[in-house]
Amino acid sequence: MDLKSKIRIVEDFPKKGISFKDITTLLKDGEYFRKTVDLIAEHLRDKQIDLIVGPEARGFVLGSATAYALGIGFVPVRKPGKLPAEVESYEYELEYGSDVLEIHRDAIEKGTRIAIVDDLLATGGTMKATVDLIESLGGIVSDCVFLIELEELKGREKLRDKEVYSFVSYPI
Numbered sequence: 379m380d381l382k383s384k385i386r387i388v389e390d391f392p393k394k395g396i397s398f399k400d401i402t403t404l405l406k407d408g409e410y411f412r413k414t415v416d417l418i419a420e421h422l423r424d425k426q427i428d429l430i431v432g433p434e435a436r437g438f439v440l441g442s443a444t445a446y447a448l449g450i451g452f453v454p455v456r457k458p459g460k461l462p463a464e465v466e467s468y469e470y471e472l473e474y475g476s477d478v479l480e481i482h483r484d485a486i487e488k489g490t491r492i493a494i495v496d497d498l499l500a501t502g503g504t505m506k507a508t509v510d511l512i513e514s515l516g517g518i519v520s521d522c523v524f525l526i527e528l529e530e531l532k533g534r535e536k537l538r539d540k541e542v543y544s545f546v547s548y549p550i
């Protein structure tokens with residue numbers, strides 16, 4: 379089953395020069411969506427993972443489905459102002475400015491083994507911030523799993539001490 383064949387490429391979105399990898403075409407196909415989740419779950423099955431964490435927004439889709447398949451919990455990482463209880467915030471630098479991620483303070487217990495699941499690894503900035511946020515609460519991030527990796531952007535270099543795995547890669 380060729381997952382890449384179900385990913386739509388949209389040129390010049392969200393701005394000129396960007397080649398957007400749209401997974402909505404994969405998600406709407408039940409067989410491919412199931413296969414994608416099964417592949418991620420199988421990759422993580424024997425790793426003693428306690429929780430799956432997924433960053434907003436497509437990480438919610440793949441991460442929660444993977445957590446369900448593994449019979450473990452799911453924790454969302456969100457943009458500011460979206461979570462109702464006490465949060466831990468993490469500000470990180472982007473190429474032009476900064477951004478903030480948040481997680482509920484009580485979502486991660488010290489020593490909890492975590493895999494982060496998301497749709498795309500590009501520059502790795504958001505994923506590194508997600509790792510740092512989880513680790514600030516005492517979580518142990520062992521794996522970062524992606525459906526897609528844009529190899530030329532070298533995002534995995536920011537995650538050197540983690541196991542990084544992707545199922546589909548593009549030059550960019």
